[in-house]
Amino acid sequence: MFSKRIDTIQPFMVMEILAKAIEMEQRGIDVVHMEIGEPDFDTPKSIINGCVEEIKKGKTHYTHSLGILELRQALSDYKFRTRNTHFNPQNNIMITCGTSPAFFMLLSALLNPGDEVIISNPGYPCYQNFISFFGGSPVGVPIYENEEFNFNIKSLKEKISPKTKVLILNSPSNPTGQIIPHETLEQIANLIEKYNFWVISDEIYAELTYDGKMAPSLSEKQFERIHHKLIVLDGFSKYWAMTGWRLGYIITPSNLMEKIIPIQQNYFICAPSISQMAALYALNCEEETSEMLRIYKKRRDYIVREIRNIKGISCLIPKGAFYVFVNIKSLNIASLEFSMKLLENAHVATCPGIAFGSNGEGFVRFSYPTRIENITKAIKRISSFVNQSF
Template identity: 35%
Template sequence: MKGNRDPAAAYDESEWMHKEYAVMPKVSKRAAEALYPSVREMFELAAGVPDAVSFAIGEPGFDTPQPVIDAAYRAASLDDTHYTPNRGAVALREAWCEHRNAADGTDYDPDTDVIVTAGGMEAVYLAMLATLDPGDDILIPDPGYANYFGQVRLVGANVVPVPLDAGHGFRMQAADVEAAVTPRTRAILLNSPSNPTGAVIDAEQLDLIAEVCERHDLWVISDEVYRSFVYDPSVECLSIAAVPGMRRRTVVVDSFSKTFAMTGWRIGAAFGPKPIIDRMTVMQEDIVSCVPGALQQGAVAALEGSNEILDEMTSVYRANRDMVVAAVADMPLVSCATPDGAFYVLVDVRDTGMDDHAFAVDLLHRAKVVVTPASGFGGRGRGYVRLSYVGTPEATAEGLRRMRAYLEDYSSATSSR
C-alpha cells in the first residue's frame, strides 16, 4: 500500500492522488527535490541481505570512551538537563578553542568566535545560511560529501562543482578553483581530508586557493572533521584559517563524531570571526535552540582525556587502508589511489563495463559486500565506488576476499563471452 512507502524515496507526485492523501496540500518544491544519499540507499538495501560485509557507512568501529559516557551521565544526574546558551556551554567552548588554537596557532576567543552545534552538519548549514543568499553560487568539491549538495539546495543557492582529478590524487587544485568562480560566487567549501576521496589538500595548493579566495572576496567554509586521521608522516593537513589573512573570511567546521567515536552524540562546532558567529548563533535559536548540556559535558571530558582511543583508531584505520589498497591492486578490472586520510577510498570500476550503481547492487547481491556508488557524490564520482574502511581488520579482510572472488568470477565470465 502506498501509505507504507519509504518516506525517503524519490518524490512521486502521483502518490498525492491516492485516496489517503487526496485532501492534503502538496509538499514544497524543496521537499519534492530532496534526494536520498546513495550511502543511505545502499544501507537500506543491505538490511535485506544477511551476513553482508559493509564498506558503506563512515561509522567508526569503536565505542565512545567510557570516561566520556560517565561525564555525560554525571552531568545529567546533577540536573544538567535544561536549556544551554545558544553558543554552547562555556566549559566546552573554552576547551575546544584551546585545543584548536594550540593545533593551528589561531586565536579563537571562546566568548565570541565559536558556536557549538548539533553535529558538524548543522555547523555547515548555519555557515551556508550566514554566507549565501538565494541565487548565490558556492564552489563545492566534486566528488564531495553528498549532504553538501542537499544543504545548498535548502539554502536556495547554486552548486558550482570544482572538479577533483584522479591524476592529482583527487587533491583540489587552485587553478580549478579559479576556473570555477562565477560572478555570483560568494563562497567555497573545502573538505580536507576529504569524504569521499580521503585526499588532503597540500600546503602549496592551500596557499594558492587562499589567494583565489582573497582575489574574489570569497567566504571559505572549511570542513575539517577528519583532520585527526592522516596516516603518513609526509602528509601535513593544514587549516586554511591558519594561512595569513584567511581567518577573517573562514568558518572552520569541527566535530566529535569521528575523532572520539561519538557519531550519535551530534556535537559539532563552527569557529570564525565574531560577526558571522554572532549571526549563526541567532539562527541556531531558530533551528535547534541549543545542544543538550549533559552531552556537552561529555565532550569536555573527551577533549581533556587521553588520546588512547584516537591513537588506537588511527592505527587500525591505517592498517585497514593499507590492506584495502594492496587488495584492490591485486583485483582484476578495478584500481584505486592511496588516500591520504579520513577513512575512505575511491575504487575505479569503469573497466567492469558497469556503472557504479549497477556494480554496487550486483556486488551486494552476488558477494554480500556493501559499497557506495560514488555518482552520489557528484558527476566526477561516476564510475567509482567508495569503500569506508572503519570495520574490524577481520571484517575488512573478509569483505575484500569476497570482492576479489566476485571480480575474478566476473572477469572470467565476461572474457569468455
C-alpha cells in the same frame, strides 16, 4: 500540497544501500558493511564515564545558545595547540547539534537565491543538496585521480564568478581520503584575498590522518590574512567515535556569528548539554584516540594492499579519513550497477562513486572502519565477484 523547496533534497544514496543491506540481513543473509562512514569503535570509556558523572550532578539543562563556555574555551585552547591560532571563545565559537545542522545554519545565513557555491566533484553529496535547498547554485570543480583528487587551481579559478559566495573545502576528503596540501591552500588563500568570497573548511576528519600530523588547514596562523572570510566546520563524530552524541561546532568571524545565533536559538535552542559535557572529556582522551588511529592505519594498509591484488580494480592510498575510492573503470560498468550487483551477488555493501558527483562515476567508495576479519571476508567476496563477472 508540499513546498517546491523540498524537491531540491535528493535521497542520500548510501542510506538507500544501507536499507537494502539491512533488508537482506533480515532475510538471514550475511552482509559485510563497507558503505557507511561510521567508526565501529564505541565511544571511549573515559568519555562515557565522565559524562555519566556530569549527568549525576544535574548537568541536563539548556545551555547558552553558543554552548557551555567551558567547552568553547577548551576548543579555543585545542585550536591554539594544534593550529597556533587564537579564536575567541566568547564570539568566534558555537557548539552545534552535529555538523549537518551547523552547515544548515551557515548556508541559511550566507546564501541568497542565485548565489554560487563552489564544491569539488566528487565531493560529499549533502553539500549540493543543502546549497540547492537555500536557492543557491552548486558549482562543481572536477578533481581527478591523476592529481590525487586535489583542486587544480587553474580549474578552480575558472569557476569563480561575480556570483561566487562560498567555497567549500573538505580535507581529508569524503569520499577520496585525500588531503589538500599546504601549497594548494596557499593558492586558495590568494584567491580568497583577490575575489573576497567565504570559505567553509569542513575539518571533520582533520585528526584522522596517517602521517602523524593533522591535515593542513586555512585556520593555521600563516593564513590569518583571510580569517575574516574563514568558517571552520568540525565535530566529534569521527575521530572520537561519537556519532550518536550529535555534537559539532563552528568557528566564524564575530560578524557572521551574530547572524547565526538567532538561527540556533530558533531552530535548535542549544546543543545537547550532556553531549557538550562528554566533549570536554573527549578533548583529553589522547591515549584512546591514538589507539583507534593506529588500528585505522593497519586496516587502511591492509585493504589497499588487497584491493591492488584484484585484477581490474585499483586505488590510491588514502592519506586520511577512512575511505578508499576504488577505480573500477576498466570493468566497463556504471558504479551504481556495480555496487548493487556486488551487494546482491557477493553480499558486500559499498557506495557508488556517482553518489558523490558526476566525476565520481567509475569509482566505488569502500569504508573501512570495520574489523580486519570483515575486511578479509569482503575482499574475498569482491575478488570472486570481479573474477567471475568480468
